[in-house]
Amino acid sequence: MSDRFAARAAAVAEVAAAHAAEVDRDAREPAEAVVALREHGLLGASVPAALGGEGASLRELSGIATALGAACASTGMVFAMHHGQAMTLWRHGGEGAGVRALIERVRDEGALLASSTTERGIGGDARRSSCALERPAPGRVRVVKDSPVVSYAGSADVILITARRDADAAESDQRLLACPIGEILLEPRSEWDTLGLRGTVSRGYLLEAETSESNLLADDYAAISSQTALPVSHVLWASVWLGIAVSAADTARSAVRAQLRGAAAAGPTPSPAALRLAELYAALQAFADAVRHAAERFDALADDRDALGGVSFALAMNAVKVSSADAVVDIVTRALRIVGIAGYRLDSEQSLGRQLRDAHGAAIQISNDRLLANNAALVAMARPEL
Amino acid sequence: MTGAAAREADIAAIRDALGRFGRLSVSAGSVAPETDLYGVGFTSHAAVNVMLALEDAFDIEFPDELLTRATFGSIAALADAVSRTRAAA
Numbered sequence: 102m103s104d105r106f107a108a109r110a111a112a113v114a115e116v117a118a119a120h121a122a123e124v125d126r127d128a129r130e131p132a133e134a135v136v137a138l139r140e141h142g143l144l145g146a147s148v149p150a151a152l153g154g155e156g157a158s159l160r161e162l163s164g165i166a167t168a169l170g171a172a173c174a175s176t177g178m179v180f181a182m183h184h185g186q187a188m189t190l191w192r193h194g195g196e197g198a199g200v201r202a203l204i205e206r207v208r209d210e211g212a213l214l215a216s217s218t219t220e221r222g223i224g225g226d227a228r229r230s231s232c233a234l235e236r237p238a239p240g241r242v243r244v245v246k247d248s249p250v251v252s253y254a255g256s257a258d259v260i261l262i263t264a265r266r267d268a269d270a271a272e273s274d275q276r277l278l279a280c281p282i283g284e285i286l287l288e289p290r291s292e293w294d295t296l297g298l299r300g301t302v303s304r305g306y307l308l309e310a311e312t313s314e315s316n317l318l319a320d321d322y323a324a325i326s327s328q329t330a331l332p333v334s335h336v337l338w339a340s341v342w343l344g345i346a347v348s349a350a351d352t353a354r355s356a357v358r359a360q361l362r363g364a365a366a367a368g369p370t371p372s373p374a375a376l377r378l379a380e381l382y383a384a385l386q387a388f389a390d391a392v393r394h395a396a397e398r399f400d401a402l403a404d405d406r407d408a409l410g411g412v413s414f415a416l417a418m419n420a421v422k423v424s425s426a427d428a429v430v431d432i433v434t435r436a437l438r439i440v441g442i443a444g445y446r447l448d449s450e451q452s453l454g455r456q457l458r459d460a461h462g463a464a465i466q467i468s469n470d471r472l473l474a475n476n477a478a479l480v481a482m483a484r485p486e487l
Numbered sequence: 488m489t490g491a492a493a494r495e496a497d498i499a500a501i502r503d504a505l506g507r508f509g510r511l512s513v514s515a516g517s518v519a520p521e522t523d524l525y526g527v528g529f530t531s532h533a534a535v536n537v538m539l540a541l542e543d544a545f546d547i548e549f550p551d552e553l554l555t556r557a558t559f560g561s562i563a564a565l566a567d568a569v570s571r572t573r574a575a576a
Contacts, residue, residue, distance in 0.1 A: 355548065362543035 106157065109141040110165040114172035121173035124300035125455050128293055130256045131300045134169075134176040139211030147184050148208040149191055159333060159403075163340040163396040167389075170344020171351075174459040175300025177341035179213075179253050182301075185334035186214040186261045190279065192329045195319025203259060203279050203316065214279075215257035217308055221247040225471055228326060229272040233265035234317075242278060243311040249291070252303040258282055262310055263322055275322035280310040297458035298466060328409040332399050332418040339392045339425035342463045346429045349436035349456045350385050353378055356440045356451060374439050381435045388428040395421040412483035419472040420485070426463035433460045497566045500544050505529075505562070508536035520563040525556075534559040541565070547572045 117134035124131045138144050147162060148154020157165075162184050170177030187207055194200035206212035218227035232246040244264045251260065262278045265271070291305035318325065357378045364372070395417065402408045433456045437444045443451040498520060505524070506515035512528035537559065542548055549558075549572050558568045 358539065358542065358548065362539045364539075 105155075106143070106146065106161055106165050107168075109143060110168040113137040113141055113143060113176075114168045117169055117173035117176040121176075121300075121455070124173060124175055125458075128295070128299035128302060130253050130302045131173055131176040131179060132256060134173060135179060135213060135253075135256050138176075138180060139213075142211065143180070144183060144187075144211035144213060145208045147187055148204065152191060152204060152208065154208050158396075158400045159336055160393065160396040160400055162333075163336060163393060166337045166340035167344040167347065167392075170341035171348040172344075173300065174341055174345050174456075174462075175298055177344055178298055178301050178338065179256070181334065181337035181341050182216065182252055183214050184337055185330055186216050188333045189261070189277065189318065189325050189329050190214075193277075193318050193320035193325045194279075197315035197317065197319065199313045199315030200279060200318060203281075206258070210258075212258040213253070213256055215251060215253055215260045217246060217248040217251045217260055217262045217306075219248065219250055220263075221249050221305075223272075225468060227263065228275070228323070230263050230265045230275050231272065233268045233270065234276060234278070235268070236314075237311065240314050241311060242314050242317060244278060244308070246308045246310075247290070247305075248308055249305045250303045251287075251306050251308070252301045254282075254287060254304065254306060255302060260285060260308070260310070261318075262308065266321075273323065277318040277322050277325055278310065278312070279316045279318065280312045281316075284312040285310040296461060297455070298462040303466070324406070324410065327415060328406055332395075332409065332414070335418045335422035336392065336396045336399060338463070338467065339395070339421050342425050342429035342460065343389055343392050345456050345460050346385055346388060346432040349433040349453055349460075350378075350381055352444065352451050352453060352456075353381060353436035353439040356443065377435065377439050381432060381439065384428065384435070385432055388425065388432065391421055391428075392425060412479050413486045416476055416479055416483065416485050419476050422467070423464075423469045423472050423476075426467075426469050429460040429463050430457075433457050494566055494570070497545075497569050498562055501541065501562050501565045501569070504537050504540040504544060508540050509533050518562060520566070521561055524559065524561055529559070531556070531559075537565075541569065545569055545573065547576060550575065 113134060116137040117131060120131060120133050143165060146155050146157040150156040166177050166181050169180050190200060190204050219225055220230055220232060222231055223229050232244055235243045237243045244262055246262060259279055259281050262280060263275045266274050266276050286309040288307040289304055290307055293302050293304045357374045360374055361372060408414055433453060437453045440451050440453060443449045444453040446452055447454045502515045505511060509515060509529055510533045518527060538549060549568060553568045558564055
């Protein structure tokens, strides 16, 4: 990770780690870590230099997300989802006064952005909506949405909501509305009691939002999704899952070192556990290289909207998500075999219970199958650029 | 034990670990605290076993930031690393 964020990421990770067990146990939002993220300026890190921010690249955000994910995966996911939305604000928001004011709030106050994309009755596809924008008065927009998943709504300052352009628009003709939390009525519809990533508190809500028209992002959601929201989200989620894998690998390494101590006299033959750790590290390296490469690929193309909107880029960004979601389960499982009973126990310092549960969220919370189905529709049109 | 005596004891344990696992070209007892170990046959592979033996002997785990070539460069550097790790525990 670049030096300008490493120390701050480590400081926030320390706070996140201290509360990770409690956040997981109680399925509550990682409030302490969110405060630390804000205090260290990491929620505003990606605001471009031209708008007075630090202009963190996706590669830099990826490094931060991994450090956070190793400490507390839920905190990492909040960071990842926030920047998936934050990047859309300045890349697609346009010059509207409302959007500009929100960017300043992210930069100056570390305003936390959440999102409501999927919709009940649509089935997990963020690229279709049934709810539509209404115009209750000149300059005002309103939307009512039955949202099965809004993560960390309890901590968010703004929720970005997808909706059809108007009541006559097609399901896929969507806009994105950035609505301050004070202008949304949130009626909880479901709880969040899951196996893992419990601190994301991804509850269902009926949202009723009414705000200024100037909070509508300028670009349509098709462009926002393909050029920014999807690639940034996939890379940053994968970066968090890489962090989960790193933390499990650290535990395995510590166990191997403990086992080898005193057995050093056995001579040059590596122990079976050390061999397994060496294999694990080879897989972890491949995982990390794939994630960082995807981040750098985005950074290299960040201003090339045609390339970002192209089929081969979409294939690659779906692929990194799908393969990372499998890799994290594989690596945590390998680590568990190496650590043995101390990792299997829930009451030991080496327990890998939380990492294993969080790891399984990767393929399920955002369905690998749906992304593979998307890629299945695209593979006939373009071969991947490798 | 005084600070100086404690350091002497640490150095004795480090010499013992080097003698058993260091594969030095000279006797570990004859190596001065400041002598460059890599100059007397020490290698990074041997350093792994010396590290493990020291962690075992002192009941410590070196933090990653101390697992550098410089830490294993001399008996004095190893003694410093042991005392820093112990202080952080």
